[in-house]
Amino acid sequence: MKLTGSKTDKxxxxxxxxxxTISAIVMLMAAFGSITKxxxxLAVLDAFILGIIDxxxxxxxxxxKVYLGDAVxxxxxxxxWGFVFIQSPQGLI
Incomplete structure (x- = not known):
């Protein structure tokens, strides 16, 4: 909070x-197993919405304004993740 400012609703x-964190754990588990559509x-929508919110x-x-770095x-x-989708084998999607 020193970098981003104080929060009222901790x-x-x-x-x-x-x-x-839960979404990240699921994505990491998939990275070591199988990445499905x-x-x-989940990855694209999480990242997109978080960036838009920032x-x-x-x-x-x-x-x-430090949150603009996070948005980038x-x-x-x-x-x-779009690249992963495009490059994925036909069996994935």
């Missing part, structure tokens, strides 16, 4: 943090 920060959808709330001056990473993840 419970919400913790809740969202856990939800993101559902995993790709950009929107920075534009409304609700959160710090999120959109790069969308592109990376």
């Amino acid at each position: 419970w919400l920060v913790v809740t969202v943090g856990w939800l993101i 559902e995993i790709i959808a 950009v929107y709330y920075v534009s409304k001056k609700v959160i710090s 990473v999120e959109f790069l993840l969308v592109l990376a």
